[in-house]
Amino acid sequence: MPRVLAIDQGTTGSTCLVIDEGGRIVGRAYSEFAQHYPRPGWVEHDADEIWRVTLRVAREALAAAGVAQGKPEPATPVAAIGITNQRETVVLWDRKSGAPLHPAIVWQDRRTASRCRELRDAGREAWVRRRTGLVLDPYFSATKLEWLLAHVPGARARAERGELAAGTIDSWLIWKLTGGRAHATDPSNASRTLLFDIDRHDWDDELLSLFGVPRALLPAVQPSSGIFGETDPALFGAPIPIAGVAGDQQAALFGQGCFEAGLAKNTYGTGAFLLLNTGGRRIESSRGLLTTVACGPRGEPVYALEGSIFIAGAAVQWLRDALGIITSAAETEALARQLSSNDGVYFVPAFVGLGAPHWDAEARGTIVGLTRGSGRAHVARAALEAMAYATRDVLDAMAADSGFPATELAVDGGAAQNDWLMQFQADVLGIPVRRPALVETTALGAAGLAGLATGIWSNADAFRHSGAGPTRFTPNLDAGAREALLSGWRRAVAAARTWAGGAGRAH
Numbered sequence: 001m002p003r004v005l006a007i008d009q010g011t012t013g014s015t016c017l018v019i020d021e022g023g024r025i026v027g028r029a030y031s032e033f034a035q036h037y038p039r040p041g042w043v044e045h046d047a048d049e050i051w052r053v054t055l056r057v058a059r060e061a062l063a064a065a066g067v068a069q070g071k072p073e074p075a076t077p078v079a080a081i082g083i084t085n086q087r088e089t090v091v092l093w094d095r096k097s098g099a100p101l102h103p104a105i106v107w108q109d110r111r112t113a114s115r116c117r118e119l120r121d122a123g124r125e126a127w128v129r130r131r132t133g134l135v136l137d138p139y140f141s142a143t144k145l146e147w148l149l150a151h152v153p154g155a156r157a158r159a160e161r162g163e164l165a166a167g168t169i170d171s172w173l174i175w176k177l178t179g180g181r182a183h184a185t186d187p188s189n190a191s192r193t194l195l196f197d198i199d200r201h202d203w204d205d206e207l208l209s210l211f212g213v214p215r216a217l218l219p220a221v222q223p224s225s226g227i228f229g230e231t232d233p234a235l236f237g238a239p240i241p242i243a244g245v246a247g248d249q250q251a252a253l254f255g256q257g258c259f260e261a262g263l264a265k266n267t268y269g270t271g272a273f274l275l276l277n278t279g280g281r282r283i284e285s286s287r288g289l290l291t292t293v294a295c296g297p298r299g300e301p302v303y304a305l306e307g308s309i310f311i312a313g314a315a316v317q318w319l320r321d322a323l324g325i326i327t328s329a330a331e332t333e334a335l336a337r338q339l340s341s342n343d344g345v346y347f348v349p350a351f352v353g354l355g356a357p358h359w360d361a362e363a364r365g366t367i368v369g370l371t372r373g374s375g376r377a378h379v380a381r382a383a384l385e386a387m388a389y390a391t392r393d394v395l396d397a398m399a400a401d402s403g404f405p406a407t408e409l410a411v412d413g414g415a416a417q418n419d420w421l422m423q424f425q426a427d428v429l430g431i432p433v434r435r436p437a438l439v440e441t442t443a444l445g446a447a448g449l450a451g452l453a454t455g456i457w458s459n460a461d462a463f464r465h466s467g468a469g470p471t472r473f474t475p476n477l478d479a480g481a482r483e484a485l486l487s488g489w490r491r492a493v494a495a496a497r498t499w500a501g502g503a504g505r506a507h
Contacts, residue, residue, distance in 0.1 A: 002079045002456045003065065005240070006443035007058060009085045009169050010248065011106065011270040012317070014054040016061035017440060018078065019447045021456055023466030025438065027065025029057040036103060041110035041352070044103035047091045050169065051176045055235065062236065080454040081177070081231065082244035082446030084251035085169040087192045090144040092155065092166045098180055101152050101164070104172075105144040108270075108310065108352050112143035113361045124210070131207060133191065133198050133282070133291030135359055139308070141168060142194035142211040149212060162216045168192070170245050171219040174228055177242060182229030185219040187301045188250035191293035196221070198282070198293055201301060224250075225299025225449040244449025248442045249273040250294045253304065255445030256410040256436065257464035259297040264398065264406055266391055267442065268415035271355070272312035274394045276305045278402055287397035288357030297460035299449050305402055307356035307394030311365075313415050315349035315383045325376040333420045335380040342485075344369040346492035347382035357397040358493070366496035369488075387415060388425040389489040395429065410434045412441040419473075427477035428485065435471045 001020045008015040012035065018027030033053045036044040062078065088107035093100045105111070116136045119125065125136045134140055145166055149156045158164050165175065171185045190196040190203070195213060197204040201221070208215055222228055224246045230239035246254065249267055253275045256265040261279030266272055275294060282291055282303045294304035316329045326332060346368050348354075353361040367379065391409075399405045408431055415421055416439045426433040438444055448463045450456075457463040 002451075003077060004447040004450050004456060005058060005062065005078050005081045006447040006450075007054060007081060007083045007173065008248070008440065008443040008446065009050065009054055009083070009173060011086045011108070014050065014057050015440065015443060016054070016058045017443045017447070018061050018065035019444065021466065023438065023444070027061040027063070029060035029064060031057050039111075041113070043106040043108040045089065045106055047093070047100040047104045047172055050104070051173070054173060059236070078236075078240055079456055080241050080243040080450040082443075082448070082450030083170050083173055083242060084246055084248050084442050084446035085173065085189070087168060087189055087247040087249070088139055088141050088144075089169050090141050090148065090166060091169065091172040092145070092148045092152065092164060093172070093175070095163055095165050095180070098175070101155060102148055104169070105148065107139055109144065110138045110352055110361060112138040112147055115143050115146070116361070128194065128207070128210075129284075131197050131204055132194050134194055135290065136194075137359060138361065139310075139355070140192060140194045142207070142213065145213055146211045156212070159214045159217045164217055165219070166217045167219045170247070174242060174245070177231045177235065178229040179232035182242075183219045184222050184228045184245075186224040186245040187221055187293045188224055188247040188295065189245070190221045192247060198291065198303075201293075223299060224295050224301075225453045227453065241454065242450075243453035244299070244446050244451070246295055246446060246449055249275055249306065250292070250304070251445030251449070252412055252442040253277060253445065254295045254448055255441030255443070256412060258410060259460050259464070262404040263410070264395070265410040265412065265441075268312050268387060268411065268413035270312065270314045272309035272387055272391060272413075274307045274391060274398065276398045276402060276404060278303045278305060278404075283402050285397070285401045287401055288359050289394070289397055289401060290356070295449065299452055305398050307397060309387070309390040309394065310352050310355045311349040312387045312390070313413070314351070315347065315386065316415070318349070318351070319380060319383060326380060329414070332380045332384055333418045335377040336384055336420045338377045339381055342381055342385060343371070343374065343378060344488065345374055345378040345382045346488055347379060347386050348492050348496040349383065349386055350496045354493070354497070356394050358497070360497050362500040363497045364500045366492065366499055368492045368495050384415075384418065384421045385424065387421065388428045389486065391425060392428050392486065406431055408432050408434055410436070412436060412439045414439070422473045426473040426475045428482060430475050430479070430482060432475070433473040435473070437470060
């Protein structure tokens with residue numbers, strides 16, 4: 001049976017799955033890698049470490065697939081590779097040696113907040129938004145790349161001479177996998193850079209000039225479903241076509257089968273990301289959402305509204321790693337069930353500011369409502385509840401902007417495996433929540449794009465109907481109780497925004 005190797009390169013680790021034609025996982029491997037915080041608000045990754053970890057887990061997943069079939073095999077039976085990746089994270093490297101010139105600047109990094117503020121104060125945001133669908137925020141790639149060119153000695157001159165290459169993590173992995181023969185990206189990743197015109201689907205010369213980025217530095221933009229190149233035969237024993245690429249959230253939208261306008265999903269990862277497919281209609285949000293490029297049923301570019309919640313699962317990691325009140329994320333479900341209510345405790349995990357619909361880079365994490373009776377169960381439950389409340393905020397904004405009222409929310413990602421959270425999410429939304437049998441739909445979407453390009457699936461419907469059926473959570477909370485919870489959340493968000501910038505900023 002044909003198989004696809006799906007590489008899911010995330011913010012805290014790399015997952016590789018081998019997926020067969022029936023949508024089943026026949027090989028899996030995962031490994032975390034180091035997070036670096038050199039200064040407050042700065043977040044960096046070692047791009048070489050990302051490559052080493054990703055290559056290792058890819059080989060482990062392929063080996064596991066062979067063992068699962070009872071006959072160890074080389075990688076040659078794999079028909080294609082699909083790549084999905086943490087978006088907006090930027091790598092700058094030497095074209096000749098392939099060595100990074102600086103640690104990768106991660107999407108969470110806020111070092112360019114003052115530059116974004118300068119551009120907003122100069123009145124550039126409306127113009128930038130018309131071209132890109134994005135807001136001027138450190139989250140996106142352009143100011144990160146601008147910073148690298150300004151702060152790495154000699155980088156700007158070398159970039160202008162064509163000696164350097166840059167890109168998001170997909171481009172870095174394509175370069176490494178092909179032995180430097182392909183420097184490419186896809187529209188979904190390109191649309192997250194602040195350098196890409198989402199109407200013309202090309203790099204924009206005026207945007208490149210604004211941020212001082214030479215066009216020669218950037219990858220070629222190719223269709224999300226199509227051949228990007230072949231892997232170096234030395235890596236897996238034979239060349240394998242890289243046939244599908246998409247940013248993690250667009251890949252998850254595709255993996256959930258949300259090919260048509262009006263379908264929405266939420267991925268609970270390090271952050272939480274809601275995407276609503278709006279088809280061929282580009283919708284400009286008046287409520288703090290982004291307009292971005294997603295994948296239609298053939299992998300072709302379509303539009304989507306996106307709401308980015310910067311911190312979701314990362315808040316649970318913080319409970320584990322910084323506070324030490326849990327030893328694993330799975331403990332939060334049992335702790336939440338210990339309480340019959342939140343007892344008025346709310347946690348706004350604005351560690352790196354607030355994303356949609358607030359877009360407040362200065363907000364900071366806040367826990368409110370603590371009493372002497374509050375304990376670790378309250379904090380753990382509040383961290384889970386925060387994901388659900390923030391999701392409601394974004395979904396409400398999407399419905400108002402698009403005219404597509406949500407009737408169901410597809411969910412995936414690590415925290416989607418938490419039954420308590422998914423039931424609470426349905427209760428807070430007042431609509432059913434659908435969880436697929438395979439919650440790693442980010443990797444599944446990358447596999448689907450690659451499989452469509454190489455004929456493993458004949459069309460999107462054949463891909464969508466592969467795999468087992470979903471689990472549905474239906475709301476059982478009355479409207480009054482729901483509104484009381486949401487009212488408390490809104491007060492907590494206002495407190496988080498007031499703390500950093502003074503009472504005049506909260507709204």
